[in-house]
Amino acid sequence: MSGTRREIPNDPGRKERILDAALDVISECGVHSTTHRKIAARADVPLGSLTYYFDGMADLLAQAFARLSDTMSRLYRQTLLSAGSTAEAEAAVVELICGPAYATERDMTLIFEMYAYANHNAAVSVTTRTWLERSRDSLALHFTPGVSRALDALIEGWPMHRAFADAPLDRRLVTETVHAIVTAGPRLSTDRA
């Protein structure tokens, strides 16, 4: 408008492709052996692109994890939004814990990596905190704050065990545990939100 074009990328969407490639590399190699070169190769972009779009490795990882967190939060919320009753919400929670849809092996690995890395990177730390808060907010659509907190802990902890156990989760046990917590709901104190 003022004479010459501005800020018009030659290859739109490139940044996102790099972030997706980064998540792929992280899930396969772990943050500890993720490098610019591996990501560039995976995204099929030149090495220089990474320093062009991102301000160093820490920035790249932070944005990749932010993207992961966003994707997961959306899936999470959608799953709970689709529940029309408390009973359906309970089933949704069970699904989040047991179902392969929510926690693929890739996703679980990435979440582990994010939690670990968050302890050493301020930006990823707030991303993680935000993701946990959003989870709780989604649960709060159907449950009291106390129940939400308890279920959230369960949703975090149980797939974690599943990730390392050789046997699949016992769906009936999960269902009954969720129900026990929800049933105890009215008695669960909600000291602070």
Place this chain on the structure above:
Amino acid sequence: MSGTRREIPNDPGRKERILDAALDVISECGVHSTTHRKIAARADVPLGSLTYYFDGMADLLAQAFARLSDTMSRLYRQTLLSAGSTAEAEAAVVELICGPAYATERDMTLIFEMYAYANHNAAVSVTTRTWLERSRDSLALHFTPGVSRALDALIEGWPMHRAFADAPLDRRLVTETVHAIVTAGPRLSTDRA
């Protein structure tokens, strides 16, 4: 006995000091930026010692995490062994979730790092699996298998949230949730162990 001495180290305990130093470095810097040199400096031993005692970085990390797992398992078991009744066992579980004794910031960070690294290292993967099994076995001293599994998930997941939340855990809520699960115990199926 057969002529000359054998396998008598000049500096016994050195290996363990290196492993402790490694855990310090991991908790401070994360596996992703843990190096031989940082560990050597922290342990105040020459760089060459690390290659002398350990067969590469992966081996060093694996042994460090094995040491961590062992320490934690022992504390865990001791806490539950000291409970004389189901009520005391419940209190012990609450303590494990809320108490600062079990999950110091350093320990939580290390556990996160172990879980993340386990997905990329076979030896650490079995260490992690063993640690989870030992946790469940300790719980089984007081609870049915089903309840043990549910509580174990809670013990894993709740401190995880605590680690990133700004507010401390609501002890009353934890107590009541644990009680709800234990109370539901007889009804909790134990499909497979």
Place this chain on the structure above:
DNA sequence: CTCAAGTCTGTACGACCGTACACACTCGTC
């Protein structure tokens, strides 16, 4: 003491990494 056998270490090397930056390319404007 002397002497091996075994324990340890200081140094150096090759590999790989992150990053900077000079240059090539693209495309709206004229």
Place this chain on the structure above:
DNA sequence: GACGAGTGTGTACGGTCGTACAGACTTGAG
């Protein structure tokens, strides 16, 4: 077509890393 502002890239450099290894050191036996 020519221009040039802004977009994107190939390469090369300094730095750090893991690791190998020649040799110094320790120690019990003779």
